[in-house]
Structure formats: C-alpha cells, structure tokens
Amino acid sequence: MDVRTLCLGILTLGDASGYEIKKQFEEGPLAFFYQIGFGAIYPALKSLNRDGLVNCTEIMQHGRPNKKIYSITSEGIKIFKKYLMRTPACDKLRSESIVMFFFAHFLAKEHLDGVFEGYLDENRKAVETIKNINQNNISPECQFTNGLGLTVYNAIVHYMENNRRLLFDEKGSDQREPEMK
Amino acid sequence: MDVRTLCLGILTLGDASGYEIKKQFEEGPLAFFYQIGFGAIYPALKSLNRDGLVNCTEIMQHGRPNKKIYSITSEGIKIFKKYLMRTPACDKLRSESIVMFFFAHFLAKEHLDGVFEGYLDENRKAVETIKNINQNNISPECQFTNGLGLTVYNAIVHYMENNRRLLFDEKGSDQREPEMK
C-alpha cells in the first residue's frame, strides 16, 4: 500500500494538511501499522491533487508556510474503495532490535542491555500511545485495530520482562525455556 | 539493516548459498523479523564477495545452475560486529490487512470476511512455522526470539478469535469493548 493510497484513506476521515497526516502516522490509530515521513507525504498529496483525487485549499499564515488543507474528492473515494477490494499483501516487519537479540552473542553486555531497555521502552510507549487515543466515540473498526495493537505491544512487553534471563544469564546455568502464558 | 548486513549475519551461522539464505528468511528463526527476496540477495552476495567480506566456492551441478556456497571472511565478521554496535532503528511494520480492518466500513461483507480469514490463517501459519523450528540444541538467544515471535502471533490469533464481532456485528447492537486478557 503506497503513500498515495494511505493519504487517501486518512482523508476519508476528514480534511487535513500534510503535517496533520504525518501526525496521524505518529500518534493516530494507524501509527502502528504504517510509518511514513514528510518526504513521502508532500509529493504524494501533490500528485493526488494533480490527478483530481484530492482538492487543496490554501490558508494564509504569517511567519510560516501557508497551510494547505486537502479534502478527498468523490473520484478519490472511488479509487480508495477500489484499492480496498484487493487481496492484502502479507505483513512486513523489520526489526533491527530483534535481529540484535538473535545475534546477542556478538554484542558487548552494556550494549545489549541498552538495546534491550530501548526496545522495552519503545514497546511500552506504543502501549501508552494507544491507550491515549481517545476511546470515546470511536468506531468498532478502530476499537478492533486499537485493541489488536494494544494486545501485541503488551504481549511483547510482558514477554521481555519475563524472559530477560534468556539473553543475560551466564553460561552454565540450568536449562532455560521461554515462559509463555 | 540492509540485505548485505542480513546476509553476513546468516553466514555467521554457517556457509550457505543464496538459495539457502532465502529459505532462512522464509522458514528460519529470522523469518518474522525480516523478509527479503532473491532479487536482493543475489546482488548482495555478489557485492559482498567483491568487497572481500565473503568467499565463494562454486559446486558443479548438472541440469541446474552451479551452486555457489558462500562463507564469511574474518573481515566480514568484523564488519558485521561493527554494524551490531549501532543503536537499532525502530521497528517498521506494514500491515495492509489491518489497514483494511480499519476501513472495514468500505468493504463488502464477503471481502472483509476473506481478508479476516486470510489474516487469521497467515498468523496461525506463523505460529506453526515457529513451532516447527527445531527446538533442540538451539541457543538461548534463538529461544528468546522464537518465543517472542510465538507470543506475538498467538496473541494476534487469540485476539482475532475473540473480537471478530467488532468488525462483523450489525449496527445497533449493544456497546462493544475489545476483550483482552
């Protein structure tokens, strides 16, 4: 799913500027299922506008660039719906932290410790971010995806808390098995 | 983490051909944390060889292209370890299925149903694949990452089984809240 399609999707929820769309991908309900940056969003909006899938209203501002509010057109909605009829691609995950855990025997203890705490932190923050999404008045779909995210990030946090020893125990200790509930 | 680095990592586990490295990223313990294809692996191995980070031994075969077994050099190990000293990037996930759930109100019921069952299946298969990784004689690091993967994919499967109604219930039913253990 490319950035153009993702922007169309966000705009079905209401008008927004590029900046606001970026925020959606940092703190909004889709933040955990896609990450995109300014360098991809601004050109995407431009090309969507060129193709008539979104309209643009410029709001004059002083001291900063004019704000451009985009709204999706009926043609844009049509294209977005059409995209959704496809069979979705498989999930793609890229986790450098987990690769580092896998190769933990090559890491200095202090560094491994930093990577571990950093990853715990990343996942704890994800839990907090989802909890902070306003839970009133949200659609059941959004409840579903929020709940899924919360479940996954909580599972990671708990697993890490309970299985730290697999990465940090000295050699020669008893057999170890991962604990899972 | 680029494909070159990932290939070096795999080769620290033992010599392998490009084809075998690909299999590692389909069925091996890293399969859930990175996905890469032939079109990226073969050029990567070629360039690693050119840079002296891996050696290549060609094994003659009849009826199919000669097999090229790569082995990591001491320089390659040095470079790989150096890479691991960096601060890992944040996880990047891309899930078209979850985006489709989020926009479920735009989908025909039959299609939503297909996407839902497909995603359940994808995650159930992931659980099976991890369970099928030979659990004897594996390092604690690998136990850790396998266990983490198992925990996450199990959590997704159970969440989906228990919260199907959030996506499929008719409008006008009682208030619904996601169930999480």
Place this chain on the structure above:
DNA sequence: ATAACCATGTAAATGGTTACATGATTAG
C-alpha cells in the same frame, strides 16, 4: 534559553521489488 512544535517542499541517493530468462528433478 532551549526544546518542541508548526509548516512546506525538493533533489539526490538508497534500496528493494517485480518481471524476465532458463530448466531439470522430485514428491504426491
């Protein structure tokens, strides 16, 4: 004072996917 936030945009570089090209062997 300092950091974070607001606000947009371009160009170059990176890096990976997809499609193509080839074709025997083995398992069900």
Place this chain on the structure above:
DNA sequence: CTAATCATGTAACCATTTACATGGTTAT
C-alpha cells in the same frame, strides 16, 4: 501429470528515506 523444489541471475522500475532549505511560535 502436476506442483513444488532446486538454483542463479539481470535490468527496469518503483517507492521511500535522507539531507537540505527556511524560520516563527509556544511551552518549560
């Protein structure tokens, strides 16, 4: 007989990231 597996590789294409460019406002 059909599908999957084995086995490598290139080239064109696609999409995104990163770095650069600019700079006032607001909260701590």
